[in-house]
Amino acid sequence: MGKKSSFLKTYLTNQLRVAEFALNNICTAKCQFCSIWKQKKKYNVDTAKALIAVSKLKSFGVRFITITGGEPLLHPHFAEIANHCTKENITTTTITADPRILNDKRIHILKQAEIDCMGISIDHHTDEVTYKARKIPHLIDGIKQAVKKLKENDILVTASILISDFNHSSLPTLFKKCEKLGFDSISLSYPVFSPSPTYTLGGDAIKLSRKDLITALKKVLRLKAEYDIVNPRHSIENIITYLRGENPRFPCLGGYRSFFVDWTFQVYPCMCHEKSMGNILTMNKNEIKKTSCNLCNMSWYRDFSIFFQGFKSLPPLFQELKRIIAF
Ligand code: SF4
Ligand code: SF4
Secondary structure, eight states: OOHHHHHHHHHHTTOOEEEEEEOBOOOSSOOSSBOGGGOSSOOBOOHHHHHHHHHHHHHTTEEEEEEESSOGGGSTTHHHHHHHHHHTTOEEEEEESOGGGOOHHHHHHHHHTTOSEEEEEOOOSSHHHHHHHHOOTTHHHHHHHHHHHHHHTTOOEEEEEEOOTTTTTOHHHHHHHHHHHTOSEEEEEOOOOOOOSSSOBOOGGGOOOHHHHHHHHHHHHHHTTTSOBOSOHHHHHHHHHHHTTSOOSSOBOBTTTEEEEOTTOEEESSSSOOSOOEETTTOOGGGOOOOOBOSOOOHHHHHHHTTSSGGGGHHHHHHHHHHHHHO
16 A cells, blocks of 8 residues: 555544654754754664654554654664655655755655655745854755755655744745745744743744734735645634634644654654653553644644544645645
C-alpha cells in the first residue's frame, strides 16, 4: 500500500493522526521569534530510537509527519529516519530555515527518501529584513538557488512564512516574491508565544495585536484566489473567530489527533504545551484521550483539526479534497 492509500484508508476508518517530530535543537539561524538556537544543551535524537518512534507513531494512526528541529537536515542520520517514514507509508514533509544546508548531497537524500514536500522559511521579500529576522546573510539568493535545485529534482517546495512584525503589512509583495522564487505553494504559521521550555517561541517580532493579525488573515483569505496557500480557508476563518474572542466552530484536537514529539522522545499535544503526555517509546495508544483545546492560534495543529469533526468537517473536506488527493 502506498502513502496516499494508507493515508486515505486510515482517515476513512477514523484512525488518522498527524505528528511533528523534532530531530534536534541545533540551528544555524538566530531567529528573532524562537530561542531554540540559544538552548545550551544540544540534542540529536538517537537514530535507532527514532526509527522505533516513527513505527510507534504509525501504530497510533499517524500517516503524516513533519520532520522538524532545530534544523532536521543537520541530524547525521536524517536519511535513515526519513527513509523509514517512507517505508512505513507515512507522508513526510520537512523544513529548513537555512537554504545553505540544502547542498547537492542533502537534496539527493531528500529525493531518495521520497520526501513529499520541503518547506523553506522566508520572512520578507528583501535580504535586509530577512537578515534581521534570521541573521543569515544573502538569504533571498540562497533560497532562489535551493528552490531551483529542489525543483530540478522534482521535489515539491513550499514557502514557509511566519506572519510577524516583519511582514504582516506586506504579505502581497512577499507572496509575489515567493512566486518569482519558484515556490510551488505557501504555508503560513501565525505568531504564538509558547510557554513550553522545550519549544521556546516568543519575542518582539511576533507581538502583533489581535487586530493586526485578523487584518493579515483577512488579506490571506483574499490572496488565496491568486496563490496556492495550503492553509484551509475554513481554518483561517476559524482562527479569526478565535482571535475575536468568540467561540470557534472547530476546537483544536492537539493531543488527540495531532502531536509534537521532541528530541528526547517526549510527546506533547503541540509545541506550546509544557506537560508531556509520555515518552513515545513507552506510551500506549490507549493513553491518548479524546480532548480539545482553544488556547492558541497555532496553524499546523488547528489546520489539521478541522478535518476530524464529523459532519462539521464535510465543508472543509470538500473544499480541500483536491489538495488532499494530490498529496
Ligand atoms: S525557528 Fe527554527 S531555525 Fe529558527 S531558532 Fe527556531 S528552531 Fe531554530
Ligand atoms: S489550541 Fe494551541 S495550545 Fe491548544 S492544543 Fe492546539 S496548538 Fe496546542
